[in-house]
Amino acid sequence: MRKEYLALSVALSLASLSVNCMAQTTLMHHVNGYTLVDGKLQTFNAIQFTDDKIDRLFTLNQALPSATDITSIDGKGKTLLPGLIDAHGHVLGYGLSLLTADLTNTSSEQQAVERAQVFSKNNPTDGWLMGRGWNQELWDSKQFPTKESLDKAFKANPVSFGRVDGHAIWVNSKALALAGISSTTVAPEGGEIVKDEQGNPTGVLIDNAMNLVFNIVPDLNQQQLQSTLTLAMDSLASYGLTSVHDAGINIDNIKAYQQLAANNAMSVRVNGMLSVEDPRFTSTLKQGHITTADNMFKVDSVKISADGALGSRGAALIKEYSDQPGHKGLMLYSDEQLGKLILQSMKAGFQVNTHAIGDNANQVVLDKYQTAIAATDSKALRHRIEHAQILDLADIPRFAQLGVIASIQATHATSDKNMAENRLGKARLAGAYAWRKLLNANAVIANGSDFPIESPNPFFGLHASVTRQDHVNQPLDGWLATEKLSRIEALKSFTIDAAYAGHQEQLLGSLESSKKADFILVEDDYFTIDPQQIWQNKVIATWVNGRKVFAKE
Known part of the structure; x- marks a missing residue:
């Protein structure tokens, strides 16, 4: 027995030595670094990471390590930010x-x-x-x-x-x-x-x-799925995205991601939402959460669509459309069906992320959430409303009260500004794209783009959040300007709060010791550049899991 124990100890020691020998420590220095920790902005000029995890940050008054086994990279004074997270897209x-x-x-x-x-x-x-x-x-x-x-x-x-x-x-x-x-x-x-x-x-x-x-368009096979997802992820990384929440995927899509993760072929992290539209939804739900060993892919939430979109007059409104009398939009499920799907998902221990654009859809979803959260004691799952676009003012405080996250897309406001008033009239604009009102009511906001509906470029979303303007700086003071976010609030919504919305704030969203080495190097200083130029910022390089996955040519 003693010999077996000694043999095992030696084997474990050799394995540990082997792992340590393979560990690669990198120091990126001469950077203009920013991160948010506990909601406060911190600056640094160097970051050290080993393999996929951050070791520490260095400020100007701290000596940098000089060990010969550390790979050194000169950031050439460019701005380094936490990897940006898109909380709602379709990969x-x-x-x-x-x-x-x-x-x-x-x-x-x-x-x-x-x-x-x-x-x-x-x-x-x-x-x-x-x-x-x-x-x-x-x-x-x-x-x-x-x-x-x-x-x-x-x-x-x-x-x-x-x-x-x-x-x-x-x-x-x-x-x-x-x-x-x-x-x-x-x-x-x-x-x-x-x-x-x-x-x-x-x-x-x-x-x-x-x-x-x-239903009659031929499905993609696994090889086609994987190649299309790879093409998309590589493109997303080029915009400075290190993680995306994929809003509504089926089991075939899940298998493709799992295979890509097994092959170390994912350039960005994907937090998948299981679509209730998949015929295999119930059986997949019963299998429980999915997480790959490297945290590159996971599924612990579901996606439901309650209504349609404002542009096609499918968003479900409490009162009729201002530009189409008698029409109030479409709820995609009956009241009973929607309640059953939400309750079924919460009982299974899944976060529920429901698309709701119109004020009626948002109100109905909040009502269903309130009932189901009480029945399942699942407030801690941080259920979400995707878009939360048109809200009755009385419903805004309910987000924080129920612990429901508002998963918003800032560029929808600047894209819809020429259409929204026609659809809604002036009075309902008070609760439209109301990001500031949500924050003031203590709601958590996770930002995204809804790509490919909008560009996946997160700097477009940061710009829209801060200025409420389009790319030709219109309107001059910003559309519904009282709903603007500060630069810190906007960055927070694309980093730590987006990570929080995916139950990943202990891994991602800020640059801190032991967190994942997900960060980007960009041309311009996000905090000092003219706000109207934020959307023009360019990504120089993107790192995910301590690996450079994109570099500007």
Whole structure:
């Protein structure tokens, strides 16, 4: 027994020695470093990390280590920030957007068709032609597009182009025929098949009606999934994102991430939200939380969508739309269904993250949360409302009271400013995109972009948070300017508070000893640059888990 014990001790000692010998310590010095600790801004001029964890920070009056076995990197005086976290995006959707027709910022229906024609010519296929990004609010007509323009341009292929918010698609007649959609087709609950005066489908499907087409589009195989996710993650890292919360993924998507993590092929961390739309949702929920050994991927939350989007008038409002009398938007689930999904998820020990844009949807979700949290004693799970975009003023204090996080996207405010007042009227703007009111009511805000609906560039979100302006500095004082955030508050929402929203604040979100070595080096000083120029900041390099995953050429 003693010999066996000694043999085991020697083996363990050798294993420990081997690990220590392989450990790599790096010192990045000559940096203009910032981090937030306990909500307060701290500065430093060097950071030391070993493998994937931070050892310590050094300030100007502290001597730097001079050991010969430490790799030294000169930061050349550039600004170093904690890795930025996007609390709400769609990684697969973003990857696909890089591979499909880009219709963003088109000025007319015809220009969108012409851009798609160019893409189709350069990327010929005998199958479905996919694209996204059209927004009729940017067109002179302000009207939804129709199938006729697609029918003229694309006779051989079925076509499906997603609206910029992901809550409507524009399809041609071939796609409608394949999906079996005709004048007699009844839209599913929570969806709309837009029809003309004769009752014929125009080619636009909203919210749950989109599934009639989605259900017949061929799924990606595992190899395609992994390559598309890799493409997306590499691009996200180039913007300075080190972690993203993937809002709504299925079991196939989960398996792809797990394989990528096993192959050490993930360039950014992914906090996945299990979609309740996956037919295997209940069985997957029963399997419990998922976390990879390197903390690059995890799933401990679910994603539910309560309503649609404001641009397509699918957001569920308490009172009718100002620009469409009699219409209040769409709830995507019945009251009973929504309550059951929330309660089922909370009982399983999962954080519940529910998309709610309209004031009615937000109110209903808060009501359901209040009931389910009391029944499950799950306040500590930090349930979230994704978007929290239009709020009844009386509902704002309920976020902090229920421990519910507001997962917001600052650029939605500056993108929607030209449309929101038409949809809501002036009075309801008091509770619209109300980030300051939420903070003043002690709510936790996690910031993101909702990519690919918006650009994943987090400096766009930081800029929008601080200025409430677009990229041509309009409006001059900022839209709904009283809702501006300070630079510290904005950075906090993209770092430690976004980490908190994912139950990862002990690992990520600030640069402290024993936390993960996730950080970025950028050209300009976020805290001293003209606020109107924040969106123009450029990422020089991105480190995740102590590994450089992006470097500017």
